[in-house]
Amino acid sequence: MADDDRGETLADLGEFTVIDRLVEGRLHAPIVLVGPGDDAAVVTAGDGRIVVSTDMLVEGRHFRLDWSTPHDVGRKAIAQNAADIEAMGATTTAFVVAFGAPGATLGDDALRLSDGLWDEARTFGASIVGGDLVAAPQWVISVTALGDLEGRVPVLLGGARPGDLVAVIGDLGRSAAGYALWLKDIHDFDGLRRSHLVPAVPYGQGRMAADAGATAMTDVSDGLLADVRHLADASAVGVDLLREALAADHGAVAGAATATGEDPWAWVLGGGEDHALVATFPGAVPDGWRTVGRVVEGPARVLVDGAEWTGDTGWQSF
Amino acid sequence: MADDDRGETLADLGEFTVIDRLVEGRLHAPIVLVGPGDDAAVVTAGDGRIVVSTDMLVEGRHFRLDWSTPHDVGRKAIAQNAADIEAMGATTTAFVVAFGAPGATLGDDALRLSDGLWDEARTFGASIVGGDLVAAPQWVISVTALGDLEGRVPVLLGGARPGDLVAVIGDLGRSAAGYALWLKDIHDFDGLRRSHLVPAVPYGQGRMAADAGATAMTDVSDGLLADVRHLADASAVGVDLLREALAADHGAVAGAATATGEDPWAWVLGGGEDHALVATFPGAVPDGWRTVGRVVEGPARVLVDGAEWTGDTGWQSF
Numbered sequence: 001m002a003d004d005d006r007g008e009t010l011a012d013l014g015e016f017t018v019i020d021r022l023v024e025g026r027l028h029a030p031i032v033l034v035g036p037g038d039d040a041a042v043v044t045a046g047d048g049r050i051v052v053s054t055d056m057l058v059e060g061r062h063f064r065l066d067w068s069t070p071h072d073v074g075r076k077a078i079a080q081n082a083a084d085i086e087a088m089g090a091t092t093t094a095f096v097v098a099f100g101a102p103g104a105t106l107g108d109d110a111l112r113l114s115d116g117l118w119d120e121a122r123t124f125g126a127s128i129v130g131g132d133l134v135a136a137p138q139w140v141i142s143v144t145a146l147g148d149l150e151g152r153v154p155v156l157l158g159g160a161r162p163g164d165l166v167a168v169i170g171d172l173g174r175s176a177a178g179y180a181l182w183l184k185d186i187h188d189f190d191g192l193r194r195s196h197l198v199p200a201v202p203y204g205q206g207r208m209a210a211d212a213g214a215t216a217m218t219d220v221s222d223g224l225l226a227d228v229r230h231l232a233d234a235s236a237v238g239v240d241l242l243r244e245a246l247a248a249d250h251g252a253v254a255g256a257a258t259a260t261g262e263d264p265w266a267w268v269l270g271g272g273e274d275h276a277l278v279a280t281f282p283g284a285v286p287d288g289w290r291t292v293g294r295v296v297e298g299p300a301r302v303l304v305d306g307a308e309w310t311g312d313t314g315w316q317s318f
Numbered sequence: 319m320a321d322d323d324r325g326e327t328l329a330d331l332g333e334f335t336v337i338d339r340l341v342e343g344r345l346h347a348p349i350v351l352v353g354p355g356d357d358a359a360v361v362t363a364g365d366g367r368i369v370v371s372t373d374m375l376v377e378g379r380h381f382r383l384d385w386s387t388p389h390d391v392g393r394k395a396i397a398q399n400a401a402d403i404e405a406m407g408a409t410t411t412a413f414v415v416a417f418g419a420p421g422a423t424l425g426d427d428a429l430r431l432s433d434g435l436w437d438e439a440r441t442f443g444a445s446i447v448g449g450d451l452v453a454a455p456q457w458v459i460s461v462t463a464l465g466d467l468e469g470r471v472p473v474l475l476g477g478a479r480p481g482d483l484v485a486v487i488g489d490l491g492r493s494a495a496g497y498a499l500w501l502k503d504i505h506d507f508d509g510l511r512r513s514h515l516v517p518a519v520p521y522g523q524g525r526m527a528a529d530a531g532a533t534a535m536t537d538v539s540d541g542l543l544a545d546v547r548h549l550a551d552a553s554a555v556g557v558d559l560l561r562e563a564l565a566a567d568h569g570a571v572a573g574a575a576t577a578t579g580e581d582p583w584a585w586v587l588g589g590g591e592d593h594a595l596v597a598t599f600p601g602a603v604p605d606g607w608r609t610v611g612r613v614v615e616g617p618a619r620v621l622v623d624g625a626e627w628t629g630d631t632g633w634q635s636f
Contacts, residue, residue, distance in 0.1 A: 033367060034472055037552075039405035039536055040371035040465065042472050045363030049351060052447065053358035054462055056416035058454045087357035098374035098460045129370065132460075136376045142416045142450075142460030144372055147358065154352055154360050218357055234355075 010110060011103030015133055018107055022114040028127045031093050031148075041129035043094045043146060051147035051154070053084035059139035063197075067182050070109045072197040074116020077141045079201045082124065083219040083275035085147035086203065089155040089210025094129045094146045095121060100136025113141070124203040152210045155279065157234035160216035160295045164280035166239055167289040169209075170202040171195060172224055172246065173264065176271025177253040180260045189256045199275045205288070209279045212286040217279035223270040225302050225309060228278060232300045235280075240303045241269075241293035248290075266311045269304065328428060329421030333451055336425055340432040346445045349411050349466075359447035361412045361464060369465035369472070371402035377457035381515075385500050388427045390515040392434020395459045397519045400442065401537040401593035403465035404521065407473040407528025412447045412464045413439060418454025431459070442521040470528045473597065475552035478534035478613045482598035484557055485607040487527075488520040489513060490542055490564065491582065494589025495571040498578045507574045517593045523606070527597045530604040535597035541588040543620050543627055546596060550618045553598075558621045559587075559611035566608075584629045587622065 010018055023036040034042035055077070057063060063073050078095060085092040097117060101110065110133075117128055160166075178196025181189055201219075209217055216235055220227050224241070232239045243250070249268045257264035278292075285291050302309070328336055341354040352360035373395070375381060381391050396413060403410040415435055419428065428451075435446050496514025499507055519537075527535055534553055538545050542559070550557045561568070567586045575582035596610075603609050620627070 034406075034474065038472075038474050039402040040369045040408075040463075042367055042369050042406070042467070045366055045368045048363055048366055049360055050363045050368045050464065051358045051360050052412070052414055052462070052464065054414040054416045054448060054460070055450045056418050056452050056454075056458070056460055058418050058452055058458070060455075061453050084357040088352075088360070090358075094370070096370055096372040096462055098372045100374050100376050100458065130372060132373045134374050134376055135379050136374075136458065137378075137455060140374065140376070140418065140454065140458050140460075142372070142374055142458075144370070144414055144462035145358075146368065146370065149360070154356075156352065156356050 006106060008107045009103060010101060010105045010107060013107045018110055019133055021107065021111055026118060026128065029125055032127050032129050036130050041096065043129055046148045047151045049149055051085050051088050051090040051149060052144060053081060054142065054144040055081050056140065056142040065139065068197045070112035071116035073141065074113040075120040075198045077143045078117050078120035079199050080221065080275055081143045081145035082203065083201045083221065085145050086201065086206030087217050087219040087277060088147065089152050089206050089214065089217065090147035090149045091207055092124060092126050092145050092147045094127050096130040096144050097128055098132040098142040100134045100140035102137060103135055155210050155214045155217040157216055157218055157231045160231055160235035160237050160280040161282065162237055162295050162297045164215055164282050164295040165285055165291050166241065166278065166280055166293040166295060167285040167291050168276050168278045169205045169289045170276030171200055171274040172220065172249040172276055173253045173267035173271045175199060175273040176267040177256040180262055181256055184260050186259055188259065192253065192256050195274065199273060201275045202277055205277055208286050209277065212281060213283060214279040214281055217277060220274055220276045220278055221272050223272040224278065225269050229302045232302055236298045236300055238296040238298055238301050238303065239293055240296055240306060243305055245290060245292040263311060269309060270311065324424060326425045327421060328419060328423045328425060331425045336428055337451055339425065339429055344436060344446065347443055350445050350447050354448050359414065361447055364466045365469045367467055369403050369406050369408040369467060370462060371399060372460065372462040373399050374458065374460040383457065386515045388430035389434035391459065392431040393438040393516045395461045396435050396438035397517050398539065398593055399461045399463035400521065401519045401539065403463050404519065404524030405535050405537040405595060406465065407470050407524050407532065407535065408465035408467045409525055410442060410444050410463050410465045412445050414448040414462045415446055416450040416460040418452045418458040420455060421453055473528050473532045473535040475534055475536055475549045478549055478553035478555050478598040479600065480555055480613050480615045482533055482600050482613040483603055483609050484559065484596065484598055484611040484613060485603040485609050486594050486596045487523045487607045488594030489518055489592040490538065490567040490594055491571045491585035491589045493517060493591040494585040495574040498580050499574055502578050504577055506577065510571065510574050513592065517591060519593045520595055523595055526604050527595065530599060531601060532597040532599055535595060538592055538594045538596055539590050541590040542596065543587050547620045550620055554616045554618055556614040556616055556619050556621065557611055558614055558624060561623055563608060563610040581629060587627060588629065
């Protein structure tokens with residue numbers, strides 16, 4: 001029993017009661033052969049391969065509970081992991097989630113986190129098939145995403161060739177703009193502030209890009225310049241980006257840049273966490289993707305309008 | 319550059335340099351189609367299914383860096399996750415590992431952790447195929463294990479039937495004994511102290527049990543009574559354990575129990591983290607397994623020598 005009216009905590013409820021509440025009543029996709037509650041889950045791997053990626057989110061570093069609701073945190077954790085699977089040209093099918101939190105965390109907040117995980121996963125038909133719940137000094141959410149290539153060749157970082165077009169689908173600079181607004185306590189630009197809390201990943205577009213013949217692909221987690229640089233390094237090519245082709249992204253954050261006194265191009269070119277997809281195509285770019293540059297001969301480097309970019313280039317973990 | 323002679327830290331080196339050092343020169347098994355360095359890894363899933371489980375270890379809660387070396391922590395993280403895959407009757411093939419640590423962590427300590435992960439995984443032929451490295455206020459290691467059932471039916475918690483024999487392979491009570499010795503700063507009983515830092519998982523025996531017709535199985539992570547209770551609940555059966563059959567485990571910890579003033583039976587019956595396997599068999603028990611009791615009609619409960627056990631029954635996360 002709780003000793004006040006805040007509601008029962010994880011310490012009040014105990015690990016197994018909390019887990020029972022988190023998994024109760026969740027509807028699993030048919031690919032889930034054994035769901036939560038056993039030593040491990042069993043999931044179908046349609047074409048005899050599985051795509052796998054993991055990301056950890058730490059309270060105070062990757063999210064703040066005075067900005068994000070637990071539901072937002074759950075959605076973000078799923079979104080950023082699914083983006084990595086998308087970037088291989090695969091469909092995300094299942095997740096396992098390890099959650100560390102203080103014993104004083106409300107059971108209801110853990111449930112809202114789980115609801116956020118499930119609500120985001122459900123938008124593309126995936127299930128949360130297992131997890132772990134442990135005590136930790138702050139919230140830590142570690143998500144592993146599994147994906148199915150459905151017979152496709154995985155789209156790697158290293159396949160871009162000179163002459164390919166570089167194209168993007170999804171937002172650029174919105175999360176960075178939102179972060180600046182939150183930091184400066186500016187309450188306008190609600191859409192941008194939301195973008196920082198929960199990215200809008202272009203689900204299904206990784207598969208579309210693979211089917212359209214993408215030669216290389218990644219998601220924009222560290223910032224466009226940084227992530228394209230990884231692709232350029234792995235492919236041993238240069239990439240020339242055109243700011244003119246990014247005018248819509250610039251326009252979407254220009255007002256917030258004025259309000260915060262920051263450079264909108266630093267957000268568009270250097271801001272991460274929107275989890276747009278960027279890919280290279282030898283031929284036509286798929287519907288909905290916008291061409292933002294082209295691949296040129298090496299050395300590996302990223303140019304903006306033909307020149308080195310000297311502004312911000314993204315985030316470092318340490 | 320480091321500003322003292324302790325060596326370079328994660329903050330000095332930066333995320334990407336550290337990751338490069340952690341993955342450099344590791345030899346991957348043939349099942350790894352795409353290894354670390356891309357947005358996600360790709361691993362073969364031989365029989366069209368994948369077994370998946372995740373566990374999080376938090377510094378101060380699941381390990382202490384004044385007791386364990388970083389190498390020990392890596393081995394333990396792999397061992398406890400692989401035990402969950404074993405308990406399904408599968409072979410563990412691959413892992414992804416998310417590592418959170420303070421920026422002041424030495425790069426060499428991160429490398430030693432990675433060496434521990436790899437050294438343990440290599441004992442059963444598995445690879446670390448991907449990961450994440452983030453800043454966190456303390457060490458947090460979150461491991462996801464993938465396994466291959468190789469055509470077997472997964473061995474679940476819920477398949478035990480009255481008349482089955484209950485059998486164990488692996489250690490019981492050693493980790494709990496070691497923990498008491500570490501806590502009380504007693505420097506004898508080196509083997510038990512080591513058992514607490516790195517469990518000795520009976521790798522390959524989950525598959526053996528499945529092939530021998532095991533009807534239910536789990537690994538002993540919370541303590542024999544607690545884990546057999548999960549099996550009894552899921553199977554709606556009773557289990558009667560015989561202390562006489564656990565005499566060897568009792569004997570292995572009796573000296574340490576005398577030295578610490580604790581009850582050796584509490585360790586053998588209630589101590590977790592050794593990650594022995596416990597399974598039920600309708601017929602003969604496989605070589606190397608020891609029969610420790612039998613399955614009886616419900617209600618779901620666990621008896622010791624025919625009576626309710628009133629001592630310790632394991633660990634709670636909160």
